[in-house]
Amino acid sequence: MPKRSTGCFECRKRKVRCDEAKPECNICLRRGTKCPGYRPTQSFILHEFDQQTDRPALIKEDESRYRYANHSPTSTSSSNGAQAQAVVRLPDANSKPVDEALPKRVSTIGVDRIQHLGTFITLYLPRCDGPALPPTSALMLALPGLPANSQVLLAAVDALSAAQIAVENRNHTLINRSRSLYGSALSHMLRAIQDPNTALKDETLLSTYLLTLYEVFVGVTHGHGFFYHVQGLLHLLRQRGPNSFESRLSMQIFHAIRYNSLSIGYHMRKASMLDSSEWLAVTAKGAKVDPYVALNDICICIPRLLERTDRLNQGGVSPDEIDALIDDSQQLANRAFDWLSNFEKNGPRYNEVAITAFQSFLDLCGDLPPIFDPVYDFHYFGAGICYMIYWMSMLIMQGNTFKLLRQYRKLELKQLMMWDRQLGGYADCISRSIPYNCRSLQGYAAKFGSLTPLVAARKYYEMKGPAKEKEANWCESVYMSARVPGLYQTPVPLEPLKAVKETVASSPKEYL
Numbered sequence: 001m002p003k004r005s006t007g008c009f010e011c012r013k014r015k016v017r018c019d020e021a022k023p024e025c026n027i028c029l030r031r032g033t034k035c036p037g038y039r040p041t042q043s044f045i046l047h048e049f050d051q052q053t054d055r056p057a058l059i060k061e062d063e064s065r066y067r068y069a070n071h072s073p074t075s076t077s078s079s080n081g082a083q084a085q086a087v088v089r090l091p092d093a094n095s096k097p098v099d100e101a102l103p104k105r106v107s108t109i110g111v112d113r114i115q116h117l118g119t120f121i122t123l124y125l126p127r128c129d130g131p132a133l134p135p136t137s138a139l140m141l142a143l144p145g146l147p148a149n150s151q152v153l154l155a156a157v158d159a160l161s162a163a164q165i166a167v168e169n170r171n172h173t174l175i176n177r178s179r180s181l182y183g184s185a186l187s188h189m190l191r192a193i194q195d196p197n198t199a200l201k202d203e204t205l206l207s208t209y210l211l212t213l214y215e216v217f218v219g220v221t222h223g224h225g226f227f228y229h230v231q232g233l234l235h236l237l238r239q240r241g242p243n244s245f246e247s248r249l250s251m252q253i254f255h256a257i258r259y260n261s262l263s264i265g266y267h268m269r270k271a272s273m274l275d276s277s278e279w280l281a282v283t284a285k286g287a288k289v290d291p292y293v294a295l296n297d298i299c300i301c302i303p304r305l306l307e308r309t310d311r312l313n314q315g316g317v318s319p320d321e322i323d324a325l326i327d328d329s330q331q332l333a334n335r336a337f338d339w340l341s342n343f344e345k346n347g348p349r350y351n352e353v354a355i356t357a358f359q360s361f362l363d364l365c366g367d368l369p370p371i372f373d374p375v376y377d378f379h380y381f382g383a384g385i386c387y388m389i390y391w392m393s394m395l396i397m398q399g400n401t402f403k404l405l406r407q408y409r410k411l412e413l414k415q416l417m418m419w420d421r422q423l424g425g426y427a428d429c430i431s432r433s434i435p436y437n438c439r440s441l442q443g444y445a446a447k448f449g450s451l452t453p454l455v456a457a458r459k460y461y462e463m464k465g466p467a468k469e470k471e472a473n474w475c476e477s478v479y480m481s482a483r484v485p486g487l488y489q490t491p492v493p494l495e496p497l498k499a500v501k502e503t504v505a506s507s508p509k510e511y512l
Helices: 009-014 026-031 078-085 108-124 135-141 151-169 172-194 202-218 224-240 248-268 277-287 291-299 302-312 319-343 359-365 381-408 413-437 440-449 451-463 465-482 498-504
Strands: 045-049 056-061 350-353 375-378
Touching: 009 026, 108 135, 108 151, 108 440, 135 248, 135 440, 151 172, 151 202, 172 202, 202 224, 202 248, 202 440, 224 248, 248 277, 248 291, 248 302, 248 381, 248 451, 277 291, 291 319, 291 381, 302 319, 302 381, 319 381, 350 381, 359 413, 359 440, 359 465, 375 381, 375 413, 381 413, 381 440, 381 451, 413 440, 413 451, 413 465, 440 451, 451 465
Parallel strands: none
Antiparallel strands: 045 056, 350 375
């Protein structure tokens, strides 16, 4: 069968060689005639059948419908007007090749996943304008753009999205469904970490981090699941090594893991490997431009001070070790003071407003007495997160230093009053920042970020005794409200990692 000519209709009619330029060949343009265009790859075939034999008697291509398809009706010459008008033309911006392949049909599972992921991001992240999100929150914006070829990541996203919807709608049926998806995600995770190549991929790290968030949403293991997921993340970090974090996505994942490690370090009073010089070098560049990263570089060193303090109670510690611990604590506090001074070089990044300005917080917490009024209205979401981490970390570290000074130094009454005023100020600042972060407008990222600071503030108020009983009860009520009240048959404890802490309290090793 002879090869079909690919030239334009006019050149084929004249039986000359066509240069096949698109949309009009140069041969026709030089002759001053309209180029009628080309035959498409797929075309219509007309069959005429012999009534006696029922076989095709004539086969020909209906080429008339393709002539002048590359011209609009108004630009076609009058001699070809009838042919051009027979072709329905779309605007050039919307025209598509006749032989364009049909798009693949999207599966219903894929559609549901896209919708659920969109819902998760909308509800999880703050719905307000402001500067760039902290790395841990900006990480969520990368989820829709990740390749959909990682089964472990898809399973983690499905479980977390279902948990988000269940919590938002107080849907117990969906809670059970999300637990089933969570089980599938754990199975995929087990297979992924058993493969040496897959275990070190960003998708595996990200998937494990998403499962830690699942534990925050609907975990009923009293902190065990969250704790062991973070342990697994730190183990994967050690396998990868500090030099493996180079891309933007991997750095965002690292920041998210580090904050979770910090939260556990405060609860457990145990240090992790992330305060070593080699791991601090990973964020050295980012700390120069991002105050959130710079603050966490300071805070990640606090659990080591807490662990060293607890070792003093074991006895056999020399006075030099005690002096070194106190000096290290004061030097780290000075670094934190410098960070705050630089962060507020243009003034505080919040305003004081009446508690009634945050009506959604009042709706969330019911009839709580207005113990803290006014409260803080931060200029943007990232500022509120930084302030909360700072006040919580300073309350924990300075409270620990104050305990050391009272035990191993002699403080005057004036010094005792100054320390008490300082620590009380940190606890009050945490409490005044909670209404801003527990609003629905700030999303679950801010609400869940308030949980650990609330625990730290409540511990301080409890230590103060009856004088601060109202404040302690306020922190507990807000914690339970932010932790999705009425969703669980057994209430979630205020200190979810308490059982884990008691389990490993006798071990002097790092929790990794």
